[in-house]
């Protein structure tokens with residue numbers, strides 16, 4: 075294989091852009107592919123050339139192996155990088171790419187087959203003397219699994235052999251539920267991976283997820299690049315990763331590294347891959363699986379090693395020997411990555427959709443993203459919006475940088491996890507490095523930020539100056555203690571903020587402060603109060619021209635989001651009351667199961683409908699005890715957010731109906 079001239083990335087979003095970045099630096103041409111739904115996105119606009127594959131669903135676009143290879147042929151690309159997810163771990167695709175005369179920027183298909191699924195990978199690890207989690211990976215019928223689970227005792231973890239992304243995995247604490255759990259896991263495995271094979275593992279209590287990055291060439295060199303700590307997870311999916319792990323010293327690093335290298339060597343691995351381990355509280359460690367692709371969290375390894383993993387992958391695909399040996403790998407400093415996702419932590423992390431009214435991430439950090447302000451996030455793909463990566467001289471330094479980066483970042487328009495990430499970055503246990511995969515479950519939901527009324531009032535003053543038509547305000551003012559006229563009032567939570575014409579002063583809780591708008595930008599201003607100047611930001615939800623009565627404006631409050639509403643001079647009509655007992659889709663999704671029928675009596679909290687949204691199943695529960703009076707959906711229905719699914723007529727309403 076000669077030198078690569080043009081790379082097609084068979085992926086979307088941040089990872090497509092990240093691969094393009096290295097290609098551009100190396101003088102390599104870039105080709106994007108995209109679904110119809112993604113035709114207007116950043117990775118398409120940025121590539122030298124792009125081919126729209128059609129469809130919106132992954133199976134109609136990014137998973138169409140033939141169409142991707144045809145796109146490479148049409149554009150003259152000579153190599154394909156698969157990114158992660160989609161076709162990245164599909165050995166047939168890797169073979170088809172090579173059969174078409176293209177370079178495959180990934181591991182050999184044979185290595186993918188040996189390691190891609192969890193059952194053969196576990197068996198291989200065991201045969202090499204690498205410890206695996208005690209469990210069952212024998213003949214796979216329901217009865218055998220159930221019997222093995224009874225022998226092992228609770229808690230057990232049921233896993234899909236072909237699983238990934240934390241999907242198709244179920245913890246069972248009460249073995250009376252094992253049969254139901256096996257059936258559900260198999261259903262998810264078939265639907266998600268087209269492969270229903272399952273295995274069991276003992277559930278390791280209070281574990282850390284620690285993984286080792288390896289890179290290997292076609293000449294037998296295998297090097298490990300140290301570990302990443304990925305213990306902060308929800309739904310068995312990582313949301314915060316760091317390198318190195320605060321729990322790993324030189325000895326454990328060498329042990330895990332040796333095990334990872336041994337596995338990679340055993341299968342003739344090439345390119346970048348990750349060997350995942352679970353490490354118990356006593357330092358006992360077990361092989362989990364190997365991900366035969368570039369991982370989402372690879373940037374933290376890049377940050378501490380100074381290497382560009384995509385550059386190394388390209389060199390390996392060109393047949394070059396690795397430019398580094400194990401002795402050249404030096405870890406410098408500490409790096410942390412957080413995954414900013416379109417998901418609602420308060421509603422079981424259900425994926426959210428909507429427009430990015432504001433999307434402004436800290437400029438000091440490395441930000442890997444494929445979306446921009448103004449984009450609309452749809453329901454078709456995973457929920458990752460951006461990765462924010464910081465590096466510091468040591469862990470404390472990296473943590474400090476992370477807090478500031480997240481505080482300054484601003485996302486508006488849909489539910490997201492930035493408040494949760496900020497909370498984690500300020501959490502005492504996290505700062506102390508006391509982590510295990512149960513961290514988030516124990517820690518609970520993000521705490522609402524303290525109400526920064528003073529900051530909101532300053533932003534309202536700037537908005538008054540920028541967006542209110544001063545002439546129209548004349549004559550509607552009220553006065554406090556003889557001060558200048560308040561010409562506009564704003565609702566901020568339960569508080570009311572008054573602003574004077576042109577934002578010359580603000581009135582909060584009966585006291586007035588004068589304000590000077592030093593400079594005005596588009597959605598930003600500099601404000602001076604009490605001799606201190608500060609920058610403030612706001613965003614409107616699409617409106618242009620003077621602000622309308624009742625319009626909401628989003629604010630950045632320095633380290634949190636907020637909003638103010640221009641209070642209308644005439645009160646609006648009361649909103650129609652929601653019917654109690656309605657079970658409404660919390661987001662767009664596909665109905666996977668309907669658990670009740672009309673006439674059935676249900677307890678409060680009983681599961682009514684299983685909705686799959688953003689590739690995860692969510693059980694929607696009855697908000698009240700009562701009788702089902704209507705069922706509006708059947709399994710397979712695609713529904714919009716807000717659609718009434720089931721109506722329950724009951725007497726006592728209870729809170730917290732989303733479970």
Ligand code: ADP
Nearest residue numbers: 158159160236237238239240312369370371456
């Ligand atoms: P990482 O270890 O790189 O964080 P994850 O397991 O979180 O990887 O998955 C990375 C991405 O790839 C996610 O978007 C996930 O949805 C997707 N993914 C991972 N494995 C699979 C798979 N087997 N099939 C489909 N998508 C997958």
Ligand code: ADP
Nearest residue numbers: 207237238239240241275276277278283310511
């Ligand atoms: P996936 O392919 O979905 O990434 P993994 O086997 O890598 O599946 O596991 C994902 C996560 O699930 C781990 O990071 C860990 O949090 C949890 N997990 C997996 N196996 C176990 C286990 N045996 N005991 C406890 N937690 C586990």
Ligand code: MG
Nearest residue numbers: 239350363365
């Ligand atoms: Mg994994």
